[in-house]
Amino acid sequence: MQLETLRRMSRLLCLTAVLAHPSHAQSILGFAGASTAKQVEIEEQFKAIPTPAEARRQLRILTAQPHLAGSERNNELARYIANEWKNQGLEDVVIRRYDVFSSEPKETMLEMVAPTHYRATLREAPYDQDPDSKNPNISTAWIGMSTSGDITAPVIYAHSGNPADFALLRKNGIDVRGKIVLVRYSNPYSYRGFKALTAEKEGAAAILIYSDPAEDGYGKGKVFPNGPWGPETHFQRGAIEYDFQQAGDPTTPGWPSLPGAKHIRTEASPAVPKIMALPLSWHDARPLLENMDGPAAPHDWQGGLPFTYHLGGKRVRAHLKIQMEETLKANYVVEGRIRGSEYADQWVLVGNHRDAWVFGAADPGSGTAAMLEVTRGMGKLAKQGIRPRRTMLFLSWDGEETSFAGSAEWSEQFAHELWQKAVAYLNVDVGVAGPDFAGNSVGSLAPLLVEASKGLRDPSGQSLYETWHVSRAKTLKEADETDPVTDFNLAETRIGSGSDYAALLDHVGVPVMDVTFDGPYGVYHSAYDDFYWMDHFGDPGFRYHAVMAQLLGILALRLSNADLLPYDFGNYGAHIREYLNTLAKKSDLSKLDLESLHEAIDEFERGGKILNESVQTALESGTLDSLLADQINRGMMSIERNWLAPGGIPGRPWYKHLLYACRQTYAHLELPGLTEAAEGGDMPLAQQQAAILGAALRTNTELVNQLNRELACAGGLTRRGVPLCPAQ
Numbered sequence: 248m249q250l251e252t253l254r255r256m257s258r259l260l261c262l263t264a265v266l267a268h269p270s271h272a273q274s275i276l277g278f279a280g281a282s283t284a285k286q287v288e289i290e291e292q293f294k295a296i297p298t299p300a301e302a303r304r305q306l307r308i309l310t311a312q313p314h315l316a317g318s319e320r321n322n323e324l325a326r327y328i329a330n331e332w333k334n335q336g337l338e339d340v341v342i343r344r345y346d347v348f349s350s351e352p353k354e355t356m357l358e359m360v361a362p363t364h365y366r367a368t369l370r371e372a373p374y375d376q377d378p379d380s381k382n383p384n385i386s387t388a389w390i391g392m393s394t395s396g397d398i399t400a401p402v403i404y405a406h407s408g409n410p411a412d413f414a415l416l417r418k419n420g421i422d423v424r425g426k427i428v429l430v431r432y433s434n435p436y437s438y439r440g441f442k443a444l445t446a447e448k449e450g451a452a453a454i455l456i457y458s459d460p461a462e463d464g465y466g467k468g469k470v471f472p473n474g475p476w477g478p479e480t481h482f483q484r485g486a487i488e489y490d491f492q493q494a495g496d497p498t499t500p501g502w503p504s505l506p507g508a509k510h511i512r513t514e515a516s517p518a519v520p521k522i523m524a525l526p527l528s529w530h531d532a533r534p535l536l537e538n539m540d541g542p543a544a545p546h547d548w549q550g551g552l553p554f555t556y557h558l559g560g561k562r563v564r565a566h567l568k569i570q571m572e573e574t575l576k577a578n579y580v581v582e583g584r585i586r587g588s589e590y591a592d593q594w595v596l597v598g599n600h601r602d603a604w605v606f607g608a609a610d611p612g613s614g615t616a617a618m619l620e621v622t623r624g625m626g627k628l629a630k631q632g633i634r635p636r637r638t639m640l641f642l643s644w645d646g647e648e649t650s651f652a653g654s655a656e657w658s659e660q661f662a663h664e665l666w667q668k669a670v671a672y673l674n675v676d677v678g679v680a681g682p683d684f685a686g687n688s689v690g691s692l693a694p695l696l697v698e699a700s701k702g703l704r705d706p707s708g709q710s711l712y713e714t715w716h717v718s719r720a721k722t723l724k725e726a727d728e729t730d731p732v733t734d735f736n737l738a739e740t741r742i743g744s745g746s747d748y749a750a751l752l753d754h755v756g757v758p759v760m761d762v763t764f765d766g767p768y769g770v771y772h773s774a775y776d777d778f779y780w781m782d783h784f785g786d787p788g789f790r791y792h793a794v795m796a797q798l799l800g801i802l803a804l805r806l807s808n809a810d811l812l813p814y815d816f817g818n819y820g821a822h823i824r825e826y827l828n829t830l831a832k833k834s835d836l837s838k839l840d841l842e843s844l845h846e847a848i849d850e851f852e853r854g855g856k857i858l859n860e861s862v863q864t865a866l867e868s869g870t871l872d873s874l875l876a877d878q879i880n881r882g883m884m885s886i887e888r889n890w891l892a893p894g895g896i897p898g899r900p901w902y903k904h905l906l907y908a909c910r911q912t913y914a915h916l917e918l919p920g921l922t923e924a925a926e927g928g929d930m931p932l933a934q935q936q937a938a939i940l941g942a943a944l945r946t947n948t949e950l951v952n953q954l955n956r957e958l959a960c961a962g963g964l965t966r967r968g969v970p971l972c973p974a975q
């Protein structure tokens with residue numbers, strides 16, 4: 248009772264605070280005084296459109312059946328989304344086809360043959376209260392890009408399957424060559440493709456990856472269907488493509504998989520694994536673990552099952568049979584747009600993948616449901632004559648779950664156009680899996696994301712900005728980072744990889760953002776990531792879906808309508824310095840001469856800050872000439888492109904961005920060329936990479952300074968009576 252009164256009171260206080268300080272008095276990044284009021288009005292109109300009920304209705308449709316990439320149901324959903332978009336008022340709706348290398352299981356079988364017999368079910372148990380869990384089209388346990396084979400071999404417990412784990416096995420005299428290794432998904436987390444590559448390098452014949460209850464099951468809390476965590480028979484499907492080498496179709500590196508395109512042999516691709524792999528539930532892993540001999544596993548290798556885990560090696564033998572079918576499968580990307588009223592050839596992209604391992608309620612249905620609310624809102628505004636100044640381009644990707652195929656092939660096809668036209672790409676994947684907001688962004692767009700969060704109300708009643716502070720503090724604490732949360736580190740700018748933004752950023756140089764509501768989500772890539780899970784645990788009431796739609800819409804509207812694009816290169820420079828400082832803390836850089844690189848970063852940051860000031864003054868002056876504004880915008884759009892190295896980063900030519908890539912573990916990786924060379928002890932290469940990075944920084948500093956001169960001098964800007972035009 249008391250608690251409820253308190254809650255009611257604080258809600259009342261919030262309301263009073265909002266009424267006392269109307270949020271509309273403030274300026275918006277990139278908008279001149281005269282356009283701000285109009286923009287606020289458009290945003291208010293848009294924000295009123297997305298509803299929880301409509302998001303829920305869409306999610307029910309999207310999750311009605313399993314819809315794997317390339318499946319008939321997923322293609323049907325492509326046509327469904329295309330139709331929805333047409334009805335909502337989007338223009339130029341097209342479905343693009345890519346014929347993508349795909350692998351699907353014809354047969355998977357695992358049985359323990361010693362010391363006793365156990366045949367793995369490789370199935371997820373149905374529950375009466377959730378009719379979807381009884382759907383006969385739910386797939387068996389399988390891993391995308393596993394090789395085929397039929398082996399019988401001893402089973403070894405290799406903890407999380409990371410290199411340090413194999414080193415410990417070696418120390419214990421255990422040889423994994425030709426054997427089956429059983430590993431956990433995350434302790435600590437690493438990408439399953441990295442585990443596969445590690446096991447492959449160690450000479451193992453196969454890898455079994457299971458979900459330990461300590462990680463996403465009863466060790467965390469109540470399990471499905473009574474809670475959000477994974478039950479006994481859930482397993483995590485997934486692909487093991489080595490997409491950290493090259494994303495997209497592994498047989499068309501660097502060119503689009505258009506029908507009839509040339510494909511290289513899979514043996515020639517560094518992205519195709521050469522090991523058998525299968526995911527397991529703990530229900531199926533338990534008999535293997537329970538029967539293992541050998542030394543007891545170390546303390547931190549012990550899991551959530553009620554017995555001591557052993558390293559194994561002799562006693563437990565298993566028979567594993569996997570028959571994969573490898574074919575080219577048609578993947579479909581749906582594209583629709585609202586043509587810009589003034590700058591139709593400047594594109595603000597918003598995208599989300601459509602394909603799912605099974606029903607995909609959180610991953611990716613929640614993102615699609617939110618995106619469909621964004622398009623409904625934009626269509627409605629357009630019908631009222633409220634059109635964005637730049638073109639908004641919406642994308643429903645396919646084949647994300649195996650290799651980011653849709654977004655990667657599409658990016659390869661339209662790379663030249665994107666270099667000319669792309670303003671930014673807003674990605675959503677898991678739109679909602681709980682209440683904790685997380686926003687990732689390249690350094691130049693982080694202030695825009697922070698600003699947008701201030702104008703939105705989180706379902707808890709606070710602003711999204713306030714609740715984001717809380718979730719961000721939690722994340723930083725978990726990562727042992729002691730810095731307090733500020734506007735500078737609120738958005739994560741170490742953006743890494745893991746969803747469709749990878750191709751757009753790392754291969755094409757489009758500035759990106761990625762947003763999600765995270766939470767207790769133990770059913771990832773399992774059949775239980777379904778409508779029942781979302782309706783009961785992920786987002787009962789679907790209010791987070793509606794906020795996600797509002798956020799994506801506001802971001803798209805600001806990028807589309809801004810007078811001067813809201814990039815912040817001063818902020819970008821400050822983050823780049825931080826990346827270099829972090830590298831210096833973790834690696835010995837004493838043999839490198841990095842003075843000129845530090846100078847180049849300083850100058851880029853300084854130039855960016857001065858440009859920010861000129862932009863602000865120009866916007867406030869009320870005299871910004873639209874031709875000049877367009878010229879400045881086009882210049883600013885090319886900054887991100889200048890971070891690309893045409894030859895790519897060493898050893899990974901597909902990854903071209905000098906600031907961002909990912910590690911093999913999927914961990915984020917900044918200044919990838921320099922960092923990997925320094926960590927590998929190759930100082931001549933590191934010095935060369937530092938020089939390439941320095942040159943890109945100087946190119947961009949020159950550009951930023953030139954844009955500043957154009958803006959300040961041609962615009963005749965003054966601040967407190969002093970001309971901002973720098974002396975030549």
Ligand SMILES: [Zn+2]
Binds near residue numbers: 600610611676677
């Ligand atoms: Zn996803």
